[in-house]
Amino acid sequence: MAVYTRLGAEEMAVIISAFDVGTLVSAKGIAEGVSNSNWLIETQDAAGSARRFILTMYESRTEVAELPFFLDLLDHLAAKHCPVPRTMHDSEGASHRLHQTPEGTKALALIEFLPGVSVSEPTPAQARAVGGALAQIHLAAADFPASRTNSLALADWQQLLRDCGREGLESIHPELGHIVERELALLAARWPRDLPSGVIHADLFPDNVLMLGDTVTGLIDFYFACTDLFAYDVAVTHAAWCFSPDGTRFLPALSDALMAGYSAVRPLSPAEHAALPLLARGAAMRFLATRAYDWLNTPADALVTPKDPMAFARRLEFYADPANANIFGEISGS
Ligand SMILES: Nc1ncnc2c1ncn2[C@@H]1O[C@H](COP(=O)(O)OP(=O)(O)OP(=O)(O)O)[C@@H](O)[C@H]1O
Ligand SMILES: N[C@@H](CCO)C(=O)O
Numbered sequence: 001m002a003v004y005t006r007l008g009a010e011e012m013a014v015i016i017s018a019f020d021v022g023t024l025v026s027a028k029g030i031a032e033g034v035s036n037s038n039w040l041i042e043t044q045d046a047a048g049s050a051r052r053f054i055l056t057m058y059e060s061r062t063e064v065a066e067l068p069f070f071l072d073l074l075d076h077l078a079a080k081h082c083p084v085p086r087t088m089h090d091s092e093g094a095s096h097r098l099h100q101t102p103e104g105t106k107a108l109a110l111i112e113f114l115p116g117v118s119v120s121e122p123t124p125a126q127a128r129a130v131g132g133a134l135a136q137i138h139l140a141a142a143d144f145p146a147s148r149t150n151s152l153a154l155a156d157w158q159q160l161l162r163d164c165g166r167e168g169l170e171s172i173h174p175e176l177g178h179i180v181e182r183e184l185a186l187l188a189a190r191w192p193r194d195l196p197s198g199v200i201h202a203d204l205f206p207d208n209v210l211m212l213g214d215t216v217t218g219l220i221d222f223y224f225a226c227t228d229l230f231a232y233d234v235a236v237t238h239a240a241w242c243f244s245p246d247g248t249r250f251l252p253a254l255s256d257a258l259m260a261g262y263s264a265v266r267p268l269s270p271a272e273h274a275a276l277p278l279l280a281r282g283a284a285m286r287f288l289a290t291r292a293y294d295w296l297n298t299p300a301d302a303l304v305t306p307k308d309p310m311a312f313a314r315r316l317e318f319y320a321d322p323a324n325a326n327i328f329g330e331i332s333g334s
Contacts, residue, residue, distance in 0.1 A: 003029035052113035080140035085112040114218035116210025124257035131261025141199035150226040157289040200233035231272040235279035247314030284316035
């Protein structure tokens with residue numbers, strides 16, 4: 001369920017008329033997604049051609065002041081032929097608009113619709129393509145002028161997990177308090193600071209990638225994008241793609257393919273490569289932290305079901321096991 005705000009047909013037509021995209025033909029609420037309200041919009045332009053867009057209304061989790069970073073980034077990457085949707089600007093040139101709703105003023109944006117589906121059982125060829133697309137955005141954003149601090153970095157995981165409390169973590173799993181304490185101490189002591197950095201996606205899970213066959217047609221949901229280590233983004237994507245969803249099975253063929261796809265476009269330096277095992281522990285901790293917090297703080301009658309934190313605790317234990325130190329393969333850059 002992801003339509004939190006009701007918009008009537010007349011109201012929707014007025015919203016769409018602010019953009020130079022033709023007249024509204026249909027607006028269908030999209031079930032996927034948890035943070036914002038999304039609709040698939042169809043219009044007809046002056047020449048009679050059908051056009052499709054995604055209308056996003058930003059709910060409480062997205063800061064309006066940060067929208068220019070996210071939306072300008074989409075335009076920058078799209079202009080460099082990355083598979084990301086462009087933002088449709090309104091007739092005054094703005095990338096987002098404010099709209100009055102019964103719950104207060106909310107921001108909205110109209111984004112290009114891209115074809116494709118999110119795969120649930122990726123193949124190595126698909127993982128390879130995703131690795132390549134990730135490297136492509138890392139390179140293409142090099143001259144993007146804006147930057148954004150990562151709002152979910154190590155200090156934020158520490159705070160979220162402190163808020164969960166040891167008892168809270170142990171109510172999820174008896175071992176979790178111990179695992180978190182051990183790993184947070186290690187990550188704080190060893191987190192690298194001097195690796196290449198730039199704009200990263202930071203949440204490139206399969207549900208944020210649209211594909212047709214083995215081709216990436218869309219990277220979406222850039223609302224965690226920020227300025228951080230490129231290799232950390234590789235580690236996030238690795239944690240998201242290279243395990244069974246519950247984290248019980250590592251999928252080596254996907255791992256090899258993802259790494260090969262990335263390295264073919266942007267070879268990792270030896271220092272980045274050497275840091276991957278630790279960065280992967282950090283990536284697993286990032287999603288463990290947000291999931292554990294949501295698990296303990298989502299009301300039972302909420303519209304969304306919290307995601308399982310243990311799926312990332314299992315990945316964390318996998319990455320922390322010295323027997324798995326070589327899963328990132330040979331150094332392929334210099
Ligand atoms: N540009 C696009 N082209 C086609 N479909 C899209 C596009 N953007 C979003 N979608 C569809 O809308 C769904 C929800 O989008 P998205 O994942 O951005 O939602 P969200 O609620 O903002 O994010 P999240 O669930 O990660 O918090 C996606 O799963 C996808 O099906
Ligand atoms: N992709 C995240 C949710 C958004 O940060 C997760 O699976 O926990």
